[in-house]
Amino acid sequence: MKITMIGTGYVGLVSGACFADFGHDVVCVDKDAGKIAAIESGRMPIFEPGLDHLVGSNAAAGRLTFTTDLAAGVKGADAIFIAVGTPSRRGDGHADLSYVYAAAKEIAEALDGPTVIVTKSTVPVGTGDEVERIVREARPDLDIQVVSNPEFLREGAAIGDFKRPDRVVVGTTGNERAIDVMAQVYRPLNLNQAPVMFTGRRTAELIKYAANAFLATKITFINEMADLCEAVGAEVQDVSRGIGLDNRIGSKFLHAGPGYGGSCFPKDTLALVKTGQDYDTPIRIVETVVQVNDLRKRAMGRKIVKALGGEARGKTVALLGLTFKPNTDDMRDAPSLAIVQALEDAGARIVAYDPEGMAVAAPLMPGVSMAKDAYEAAAGADALVLVTEWDAFRALDLKRLAASMNGAVLVDLRNIYPRREAEAAGFALTRVGGKGISA
CATH class of the missing domain: 3.40.50.720 (NAD(P)-binding Rossmann-like Domain)
Structure with missing residues (x-):
């Protein structure tokens, strides 16, 4: 499958590299040209044991590429993951969702066909509804499904957590195509018998916060x-x-x-x-x-x-x-x-x-x-x-x-x-x- 990862921070880079290691074709997109150049030269933006080797080996194999061109990055993607930051908003403690919503708008405007947009960033309940509204408003002509897939990665052990997870949580609105795409994305985990939980989208968003x-x-x-x-x-x-x-x-x-x-x-x-x-x-x-x-x-x-x-x-x-x-x-x-x-x-x-x-x-x-x-x-x-x-x-x-x-x-x-x-x-x-x- 072709997977696009929007954001090359901690979650985006680890997830993208691990998906590529599973055999998927992965494109990681980031607006920071300096960060992309550093990653391509082997310098990771974060310290995570084994990440430099994982990125390097999959890039050398041609399964993992990097770009600043979002339109090119999302072209033909089966699943597009939003993995941008959601820091605490100054003044009130709410999660700052501006990066998520901006990414959703840019993705929708650049799409050339039906796809599944996956929120990987940690977001409050109801964020998926707003992402779907933004996408459908921008592209009413396309069949675009919005899914929640929270991450449960521990810093310092993220690669092992991704490849041998306790569980994978996927929140959808019940659309069969979205369920099938996400099942295929995580099919490589079948050998490890990692449970993949399919829930409602708002339930998936809350599971992440409740766990932490x-x-x-x-x-x-x-x-x-x-x-x-x-x-x-x-x-x-x-x-x-x-x-x-x-x-x-x-x-x-x-x-x-x-x-x-x-x-x-x-x-x-x-x-x-x-x-x-x-x-x-x-x-x-x-x-x-x-x-x-x-x-x-x-x-x-x-x-x-x-x-x-x-x-x-x-x-x-x-x-x-x-x-x-x-x-x-x-x-x-x-x-x-x-x-x-x-x-x-x-x-x-x-x-x-x-x-x-x-x-x-x-x-x-x-x-x-x-x-x-x-x-x-x-x-x-x-x-x-x-x-x-x-x-x-x-x-x-x-x-x-x-x-x-x-x-x-x-x-x-x-x-x-x-x-x-x-x-x-x-x-x-x-x-x-x-x-x-x-x-």
């Missing part, structure tokens, strides 16, 4: 349990394991830390809250999750200052990890942003190291000095803070780190190191959700 809101709620729940554990003398890692072994609950997203960030959870929870308000069905649980998570990230800065004895002015704090999670260079709503702001407000000097995120992070935190590795970051510091759980930070030489520092404070916001190991290296350890005796 539920996961954000699990994270926020265990973070609040961590605070309670610290107050009563319990251990959050044991609490997490104890409840996660219940198969009705499950262990994923029950790791206490500095709060969630990234490109999805913050904006999607906000958008879901706004949708509930618009339809006069407020979602109080998600409203609280949003508020608690915002407070959580700022509280981590105070936690570090407390570990320093209550005074950070004139002291140096080394941060390990800046991105919101490992295996990405994404800094959107990363907890490190709030932590840096809190520490700078307290008068601390900050040195940081991240395996992939420093180029993206540097303009966002101009007062932070970037180090070449974890050991350079720690040298001369009064406190060392583990912010992001990169694999490179899981087996550091703690004795070497402690010996190079002015202070002996280790604040482990991801509970990577057991207390006995940290204290044996000479550190005073502060963890999240307990003392870590059993860890």
Whole structure:
């Protein structure tokens, strides 16, 4: 099949490359000529493990091409995916759908025959209805079907998630041709027996938001349990394991830390809250999750200052990890942003190291000095803070780190190191959700 992907951001580029790897002919369209040129030369606009190889191999095989010419890109396409950004709109938290609607209008005007337009971007309930209105108004002469196909990709594991998904959700209005086209698009997954759910279009749009809101709620729940554990003398890692072994609950997203960030959870929870308000069905649980998570990230800065004895002015704090999670260079709503702001407000000097995120992070935190590795970051510091759980930070030489520092404070916001190991290296350890005796 011929597939056109509008947008070469995180979702568009990963999805386009994976579809091509399945054997489809894929054209990726983007207005940014510089981005297209960079991709064609092998430079990816995002860091995602394995993406450069996947793009390069499929481009070399002729299955994956790139263009800035939308009209040429959509010509003869069986399915056209809209994968443009839907950031939170300033002022009210609603998803900004201007890019989606603009893409729909341009696609409709450029079409030369019947096709299926697929909304891959994360969009609120009812967006597909508006896309269909825009398309039909522009091209009443063509049989164009509009489908919702939300993505469920985890940054850092997106290729595996696409090729071995828990499920594929396709929302249609019941049109048989649209259903058949989407079944053919995802036919390569049959071997993996990945369930393809066909639902109503509005249902598919809501599934995406409901999934992300539920996961954000699990994270926020265990973070609040961590605070309670610290107050009563319990251990959050044991609490997490104890409840996660219940198969009705499950262990994923029950790791206490500095709060969630990234490109999805913050904006999607906000958008879901706004949708509930618009339809006069407020979602109080998600409203609280949003508020608690915002407070959580700022509280981590105070936690570090407390570990320093209550005074950070004139002291140096080394941060390990800046991105919101490992295996990405994404800094959107990363907890490190709030932590840096809190520490700078307290008068601390900050040195940081991240395996992939420093180029993206540097303009966002101009007062932070970037180090070449974890050991350079720690040298001369009064406190060392583990912010992001990169694999490179899981087996550091703690004795070497402690010996190079002015202070002996280790604040482990991801509970990577057991207390006995940290204290044996000479550190005073502060963890999240307990003392870590059993860890």
